[in-house]
Amino acid sequence: MSEPSRRPGQGSLCPPVASVADCLQLPALREGEVLSGHEGLGASVRWVSTAALTRGCAPGEFRLLARLLGGEAVHAAADGGAAALAAPLVSAEAVAAGGALGLPVIGLTPGVDLDEMAVTLLDFVIGSLDGALTRLGEVTARLAATASDDLRLETVADTLAAATGTAVLIEDAEFRMLCFAGEAAIDDNRQETIRAGGTPPGFRASVEMRELYAEMARTGLPVRIRPDPTIGVMLPRLVAPVVAAGELLGYCNVILPDDDLGQQVTAVALEQAAHLFALALVHQRARDLGGRMARVGLLVDLLDGRLPAELLRARADQVGVDLGGGHTVALFDGPAEQRPEAWLRHAQALLSARSTELVDVVAGTVVALLGGADRPRALRWLTDLRTASGGGTAVLGRGTDAGGVSAAYREARRTLDLVTRSGPGRGAVVDVEDLGLLGVLIEASTDGSIDRFWRHRLAPLRDYDAREGTDLCGSVATFLEEGGLRRAARRLGVHANSLAYRLKRAEEIGGFSLSSPDARLELQMALRCRRLLGP
Template structure:
């Protein structure tokens, strides 16, 4: 209803007048009667509107005065609530930042501040990082102004916070440039925290996608930790994971640090060394496929992933004899023994590097 063009035009007129306006009926929206509408203003910002249907026709001037006064009272009340909320948010955000940087003082001080902001330090916790995928590329491609970028970041923080707080009401949430970091209390019984974390990550992604279609985020979770001592290290690990995802251009991911496995190890190696490693093990096969439009690399990947020729043939949808011929060619070209465990490991890692770097 609020997005109807006539309603939008009427609200703009009300906002421009900065006072009560008598507006006509909107039968196409089921609004069959005239009404008075007044904007709720605070700090030159419209916080909402008041709409009155049954005002006495003989004392319309009085109705105008009453609705204008009501709008003023509501504006003061909302402004006060916002101010209190902002102060509380700053206090909670400062506490979270101190936990993340390890500057909270001693454990007794952290416990006092946790009680003050209503955060339960007992039990286990998870650090969450929500990162906008390729934010610089997004803003550069759309030539967004700096003011618009800051407004976008504030809205992003607000939406992520709403999703997190819906599941973890006492969570600490803080914006950091184009990221949002949160500390989630799991309590003394961790339970199936991985499934809950993954579900939360998907909810965050869905909320952002509905807000801005085509705008994607990646969400990273730490392993359960103790607070306050484990928070700083957990953030460091999650940040490393998110940087790895960005480096390999793996967008729109929901990952947990303990589950990252080989990709996490490869993240500590420079691109140059990874490329050299991959070419050293797969170079002859890549050159063969490029020159002859072959499929030896894809065959090797299917064979190593399935671990068995029959299943690899089914995966590639080729005859088993075709697969055996290709494996023989791989042995001839590389001179490698595909039954040797170390050789298989080296090739599997080289194939993973190739996928991560898009080679």
């Protein structure tokens, strides 16, 4: 990958001016030859002078000399911040020093009038500065007007893109795309970023890109990325961190225009816009926090069940939630190595098209109050949430009206606690309406006795299966579910005599008789508990 580089003058709001390369396009310098230091041709020129020596060069100075005869002279100019050195007579040592320092050393035509050339160059630099300041002032005015009228990410991005003629993309600190704007040409990498909803992990995984983003986080300054066809970056871009109160909130990424002046104006405008993006994000965070607090307060009050119905409806109206019709409580407890806020982000993303649902973290668990009576849809949402989070335990409560939410939540919470104590789930979401008699027992048991019951009842068979590599538990379960030996054998794909032998062994090892109605009921309950609640 091409190495990212910092633009000259980056990190300050110095007005953009002509570069050394721009100066070399003037008729007075067109016959000159760049002898070394080509990588410094993009440096800004802020002053032009003639002198006999290189000492005393100012930052950004283009110095014209009668002769440049030693490497020490070039080093002295570089120490002073010179942008370029030019002379009719240049020694090999001076050329070598310019190449080593990246300072352009230019050979001029013999007999050239250095004073006249200096006047021409200085007029050009001042004129360039005037034009750049005018254009930059226009961009600044448009950004300021946007900040005053409508301080949102989208409007600031639109203004920056329109004022600079660039393609703008804003991401948060985790590289999720927040918005993009601009009609300028984009390359394959930008197209992929937009399709993926943020910078692809493969792009930012290289050592160079990790260092680039680490540098931005450390310094708070923009960084330029050069084209690199191997990763689809065909156009140069400038990336600026969006920072507020020392916190990295995100990144602003612009594809630079072709002309040098446009790039310089864009660089300064981007630094100004980055501050506006930070303000917009902080304001948006405050709005979101206020809205979230109101919604989570309503959710907690519904789960608690003690607030009068009239007050609940009034609060629901304030946050745009319809408490009429049916509701279903859903609970999700994700992987232990993740924070609940991470589960919540997945949950909210999956509910993005259903804005009336209440969802937040309550007592360390994601709790959602889903509107409507579409249980298959709710089950799919919980299943998708488990997949997005990489595992976890999910429980779908009973359907109810607003008045019954509290009781439905308590039942779903007890079920979740029991499933969690029983160990890792098997991948299926537990629906309390499918528990039947087991659900009644769970409702009546809050001390873990259900968990202890099924584990104790099946312990001999589970231990034998684990030790011998058999599945006597599965054979007994199939026999009880099918209600007959031959049907169970067909389902298992074995001969009836083979199944009969397995069941006999299960009776001997488990200490029960399948001919006993009480034993069959106990085993059915224990096996159902095992299927729904345990590994």
